[in-house]
Amino acid sequence: MHETMRWFGPHDAVTLRDIRQAGCAGVVTALHHIPVGDVWPVADIQQRKSLIEAEGMRWTVVESLPVSEDIKRQSGHYHAHIENYKTSLRNLAACGIQVITYNFMPVLDWVRTDISYTLPAGSKALYYQHAAFVAFDLFMLERPDAAKDYDEQEISAAQAWLENHTEEERKNVFHNAMLGLPGSTGRFTPDEILAALATYKDISAGKLREHLFHFLREVVPVAEELSLKMAIHPDDPPYPVLSLPRIVSTEEDLRAIINAVPSPANGLCYCTGSLGVRPDNDLTGIIRRLGDHIHFLHLRNTRRDNFGNFFEADHLDGDADMFAIVRELLLLMKRRNTALPVRPDHGHQMLDDLHKTTYPGYSCIGRLKGLAELRGLQLGISRML
Known part of the structure; x- marks a missing residue:
């Protein structure tokens, strides 16, 4: 596996030097300062890339190139935003980026209480x-x-x-x-949330799925031409919230997305945390059946109960059988003759980080602990195969 950590840019309390000391070969990041729907200019991409390379690491995975609400609703400036997205893909490919992570969750990128x-x-x-x-x-x-x-x-x-x-x-x-988007310290106001929810009043899960497939038909051919891999992230949590439709929550959803636009560029971000919150998701089976379409890995663990509650557990100590998952992933990569980029997704705030202000889930020491556990698990399993 190609081990990485997520970095939110120069304002992140976790520095590139911290990530390098954790043993990562690469960084997963995005240009959060550019408004959603606008083009990512080559100059901005190169500037971010230079910062990462100056610390001896690589930037090959974007997380995320966001999809605007206009595109999700097929309203307003969605035609222009799709064209801007294509231009951003071209600019990212010209700078050596290989994997583009995105999601299609309406309004809220994730939800925690x-x-x-x-x-x-x-x-x-x-x-x-x-x-x-x-x-x-x-x-x-x-x-x-x-x-x-x-x-x-x-x-x-x-x-x-x-x-x-x-x-x-x-x-x-x-x-x-x-809470707003990852990488942001802002929060929505009640009026903003209610106004945004109203714009989805007449958009069912079926309609949102049609909008996603239209988006894919537009951008996937461009990504394929550029040898980019698109990786859609599952819903978090993987069921409807605030009456908003969710369409990337189950294996059936993932299969429908792959089949909508068959292409080596149209693929998945396999997130054990998001998918694992649903007990009906077969995490190892998804790897076996859809593994050829997995382009990026988020490994984290959750512990759930029968009342719909869940919390982020230690990476090796939740409901997901991380031993079986990592073993299946190593077999997949051996068969595909590739090393997939992976990051320890989220981590506990602990030790000295308890006295720091960091993005929720993205303190340094907890993720370092998760990475070390996953690295040891990977080494042990690889010696057995």
């Missing part, structure tokens, strides 16, 4: 508590007609959660649920 969930040993993890999120939706955001999305048991649990938590705890859930 607690970004500093305290584990027994004192480290902090990301956590999604379903009752807290329903309470946010119904009683804090007050989304119109939200009650239609929940059954009586869910509404009752949300009311109980609200009654049993302090005003400060409620505020924390409210702020965490409104």
Whole structure:
């Protein structure tokens, strides 16, 4: 595997030197300062690439080249945004980038209710508590007609959660649920969220899927011509939130995306964390059946319960059988005669990082721990094969 870490750019509290010391050969990054829908200029790409190479590492994977809401809705400036996306692909290929990660999640890139969930040993993890999120939706955001999305048991649990938590705890859930895109310290306002949700009122999962397939028919031929690999990231979490459709949550979804535009350039970002939250996703089976279309790996683990709650567990200690997953991935790479780029996805905030402000899930030491565990697991398995 080609081991990397995600870096959010020069303003990231985790430096390139930190990532190099962790033993990474490469960095996964994006140009977060460029507005979504605009072209990524060659000069900006080269400037970022030069910073990474000056620290002795490579930049071959973009995460992410974002897809605008106009493209997802097929509204506003979506024609221009698709053309800009194609231009960005050309510019990235000219600079030596090989893999383009993206997602097609409407409005919210990810959802958690607690970004500093305290584990027994004192480290902090990301956590999604379903009752807290329903309470946010119904009683804090007050989304119109939200009650239609929940059954009586869910509404009752949300009311109980609200009654049993302090005003400060409620505020924390409210702020965490409104977090903006990764790489951003901003949060949505309630008016912004409600206005954005209203623009998807008439867009079903089927309609959103049609919009994704249209986008792929436009950009995948360009990516193939440039020898780029497009890698779509699964939904996080992999089920509808705030009545927004989710279309990249199951193996069936992934297969439909691959079949919509058959091409070596149309592929997947295999994320064990996002896919693993659903107990009906067969993580090793997905590798065996769809492995030829996997272009990028996110390895993390979660622990879930029967109430829709989950938290980010240690990389080797969650519901996902990381031994079986890594073994299947090594067999896949041996058969394909390639080394897929991989990063330890998320990590606990721990040790000295508890006193630092970092992007949620992206402190340095916790990811270093996860990388070391995955590297040891990989070495052990490779000696057995």
